[in-house]
Amino acid sequence: MLATLAVALIPLAANAVEPALGGNCPVCLVETAKLVPGSDKHAVTFDRQVYYFPSDKEKAVFAANPAQYAPALGGDCVVCRVNMGVRMPGKAEFAVIHDKRAFLFPSAKERDVFKTDPKKYESADIAEGGYCSVCAVMAKKWVAGKPESVSVYDGMRYYFPGADEKKAFDADPAKYTPALDGDCVVCLKDAGKRVAGQPKFSAMHDGRIYLFPDEGAQKKFLADPKKYATVDVTMGGNCAVCAKMMKKEMPGKAEFASVYKGMRYLFPSAKERTMFDADPASFVGKDMKIGTAPAVMPEAVAVTGKTACAGCAYGVRPMTDSDSLGIAVVAGDNVFVIEGGEKKYPELFKVRFDAVVVELKGTVTKTQGKFVWVEPSSVTKLR
Numbered sequence: 002m003l004a005t006l007a008v009a010l011i012p013l014a015a016n017a018v019e020p021a022l023g024g025n026c027p028v029c030l031v032e033t034a035k036l037v038p039g040s041d042k043h044a045v046t047f048d049r050q051v052y053y054f055p056s057d058k059e060k061a062v063f064a065a066n067p068a069q070y071a072p073a074l075g076g077d078c079v080v081c082r083v084n085m086g087v088r089m090p091g092k093a094e095f096a097v098i099h100d101k102r103a104f105l106f107p108s109a110k111e112r113d114v115f116k117t118d119p120k121k122y123e124s125a126d127i128a129e130g131g132y133c134s135v136c137a138v139m140a141k142k143w144v145a146g147k148p149e150s151v152s153v154y155d156g157m158r159y160y161f162p163g164a165d166e167k168k169a170f171d172a173d174p175a176k177y178t179p180a181l182d183g184d185c186v187v188c189l190k191d192a193g194k195r196v197a198g199q200p201k202f203s204a205m206h207d208g209r210i211y212l213f214p215d216e217g218a219q220k221k222f223l224a225d226p227k228k229y230a231t232v233d234v235t236m237g238g239n240c241a242v243c244a245k246m247m248k249k250e251m252p253g254k255a256e257f258a259s260v261y262k263g264m265r266y267l268f269p270s271a272k273e274r275t276m277f278d279a280d281p282a283s284f285v286g287k288d289m290k291i292g293t294a295p296a297v298m299p300e301a302v303a304v305t306g307k308t309a310c311a312g313c314a315y316g317v318r319p320m321t322d323s324d325s326l327g328i329a330v331v332a333g334d335n336v337f338v339i340e341g342g343e344k345k346y347p348e349l350f351k352v353r354f355d356a357v358v359v360e361l362k363g364t365v366t367k368t369q370g371k372f373v374w375v376e377p378s379s380v381t382k383l384r
Contacts, residue, residue, distance in 0.1 A: 020039075020041070020044070020050075020051045020052065020053050021050040021051060021052050021071075021072070021076060022036070022052065022053075022072065022076070022093045022105075023036075023092075023093045024038060024039055024041075024053045025037055025038055025039060025053070025093055026038070026039040026052075026053065026054050026055055026059050027052050027063060027070040027071060027072065027103065028054065028059040028062045028063050028070050029055070029059060030070075030093075030096060030098070030103050031069070031070050031098060031101060031102065031103050034098045036093055036094070036096075037055055038053075038055065039052070039053025039054045039055050039059075040053055040054070040055060041053055043055065043056060043057055043059070043060045044060075045060055045063055045064055045067070047063075047067045047071055047153070048067075048071060048075060048153045048154060048155070048156065049261075049278055049279075049280075049281055050071075050075065050076070052071070067153070068151050068152075068153050068158065069101065069102070070103070071153060072091070072096075072102075072103045072104065072105050073102055073103065073104045073105075073123075073125070073126050073156075074088070074104075074125060074126040074156040074157070075126075075153075075155065075156025075157075076090060076091050076105045076156070077089060077090055077091060077105070077156055077262075078090070078091045078105065078106050078107055078111050079104055079115065079122040079123070079125035079126065080106065080111040080114050080115050080122055081107070081111060082122075082125045082126075083121065083122050083125050083197075084114075085195070085310070085312065085313045085326065086184060086194070086195025086196065086197070086313045086314075087195065087310075087312040087313045087316060087326065088156075088182075088262045088263055088316055089107050089312065090105075090107065091104070091105025091106045091107055091111075092105060092106070092107060092108075093105060095107065095108060095109060095111070095112045096112075097112055097115060097116065097119075099115075099119050099123060100119075100123060102123075104122075104123075126156055126157050126158050127157075127158050127160070128157040128158060128159045128160075128178070128179065128183060129143075129159075129179060129183060129200055129210070129212070130199060130200050131145060131146055131148075131160045132144060132145055132146060132160070132200050133145070133146045133159075133160065133161050133162055133166050134159055134170065134177040134178065134179065134210065135161065135166040135167075135169050135170050135177050136162070136166060137177075137200075137203070137205075137210055138176070138177050138205070138208060138209075138210060139169075141205065143200050143203075144162050145160075145162065146159070146160025146161045146162055146166075147160055147161065147162060148160055150162070150163065150164065150166075150167050151167075152167055152170050152171055152174070154170075154174040154175075154178065154260070155174075155178065155182075155260045155261060155262065155263065157178070157182065159174075159177075159178075174260070175258040175259050175260050175265070176208070176258070177210075178210075178260050179198075179209075179210040179211065179212050180209055180210065180211045180212075180230075180232070180233050180265070181195075181232060181233040181263055181264075182263035183197060183198050183212045184196060184197055184198060184212070184263070185197070185198045185212065185213045185214055185218050186211060186222065186229040186230070186232040186233065187213060187218040187221050187222050187229050188213075188214070188218060189232055189314055190228065190229050190232050191221075192354070192356070193307070193308075193309030193310065193314045193329070193331065193353075193354060193356060194309075194310075194313065194314060194354055195313050195314055195316075196214050196218075197212075197214065198211070198212025198213045198214055198218075199212060199213075199214065200212065202214065202215055202216055202218070202219040203219070204219060204222055204223055204226070206222075206226045206230050207230065207255070208255075209230070211229075211230075233263065233264055233265045234264075234265045234267065235264050235265065235266050235285075235370060236266070236370040236371075237370070237371070238252055238253050238267050239251060239252055239253060239267075240252070240253045240266075240267065240268050240269055240273055241266050241268075241277060241284040241285065242268060242273040242274075242276050242277050242284055243269070243273065244284075245283075245284055246276075251269055252267075252269065253266070253267025253268045253269055253273075254267060254268070254269060254270075255267060257269065257270055257271055257273070257274045258274070259274050259277055259278055259281070261277075261281040261285065262285075262316055263316055264316060266281075266284075285369070302337070302361070302362070302363060302364070302365055302373070302375055303360070303361070303362045304330060304332040304335075304337055304360070304361050305332060305358065305359070305360045305361075305383065306330040306331045306332030306333075306337065306358070306359065306361070307330070307331050307332075307356040307357065307358055307359075308328060308329065308330060308331075308349065308352070308353045308354075308355070308356060308357045308358075308359055309328075309329040309330075309331055309336075309353060309354065309356070310326055310327070310328070310329060310353050310354060311326060311327035311328060311329040311336070311338045311339070311340070311342070312326035312327055313326060313354075314329060315329060315336055315372070317329070317336075317338055317372060326342075326343060327339055327340045327341065327342045327343070328342030328343070328346060328349060328350055328353050328380075329353075330359060330361045330380075334371055335371050335372075335373055336371055336372050336373070337361055337373045337374075337375050338372055338373065338374045338375065339361070339363075339375060339377055339380065340374060345377070346380055349380060349382065357382060357384070358382075358383045358384045359380055359381060359382050359383060360379075360380070360381045360383055361375060361377060361379075361380050362377065362378050362379045362380075363375040363376050363377035363378045363379070364376045364378070
């Protein structure tokens with residue numbers, strides 16, 4: 002059942018870290034389909050997000066069953082996830098209450114798409130088809146989990162057959178999460194596309210789970226796993242916390258991993274991982290210059306590479322327009338991002354998945370690891 006939302010947004014204090022749902026109460030949203038302002042005096046942290054409540058009553062209700070009241074997919078758009086493979090943040094004012102859960106969307110467009118067929122999207126945040134990821138990693142077999150035994154990590158819902166498996170997952174969730182949120186690493190590496198995988202076509206490599214949409218992609222991975230295994234590892238495996246706090250590259254370790262928005266971050270110790278998990282967004286923010294790209298980029302850039310979808314293929318979050326997916330130009334190890342490319346170059350955007358070879362010229366506006374944002378002066382299709 003879908004519920005209509007009554008909007009009542011609240012302002013945030015200057016320079017404050019923005020809480021989930023814009024500071025509105027998740028319990029009130031689910032139970033009344035209204036945005037009711039909460040207070041930082043009644044706050045709870047869940048799945049690395051801070052939720053506000055108007056009183057201890059709503060706070061206690063949430064704490065008793067946070068998986069029920071936290072927005073689906075951590076507040077990201079399930080329509081964008083299913084249709085485009087991208088984690089696009091939703092907004093509280095475009096919320097829909099369906100089956101006693103809150104779903105957020107970046108605009109009325111995605112909200113209306115959801116309303117036409119909610120069944121298609123309602124399970125977008127259920128990891129690995131509801132099978133137990135701990136059983137898959139530790140016992141090398143797929144065992145069905147139970148919805149009543151659930152943990153939420155990085156917005157995804159993980160089901161377990163019992164308390165022991167849930168306890169093991171909660172102790173180190175990144176150890177058990179599938180690569181790339183369960184999307185196919187072969188499809189992303191070779192075709193620049195985010196395609197959902199499924200447990201029936203899976204593989205284990207270095208203790209990690211990889212899912213594929215078909216047997217062909219599965220066999221391709223097994224033939225050369227090193228080519229694809231680290232597709233979702235950010236910054237070349239270097240520590241995001243060290244990059245921001247110490248302005249230097251420091252290799253991370255697989256045993257100290259965290260997953261944020263489907264991407265995998267590695268850290269040299271548990272200390273840096275704990276700092277990251279306290280506020281992941283602050284370490285992947287738009288002002289950071291991190292990873293393997295040069296510390297100082299030239300003002301002008303001219304590169305030749307193949308096109309892809311910046312949002313769909315690489316999960317690039319837009320700096321300005323929240324609805325923008327952008328065009329990516331992949332050249333060597335770098336991904337050059339044309340934000341708003343769908344508006345500036347609509348014909349090229351239509352064929353972005355076809356790996357069209359283009360020459361991109363423009364000015365660098367931001368670097369973040371292998372990603373380089375460019376304000377284009379020209380984009381020329383070569384072939």
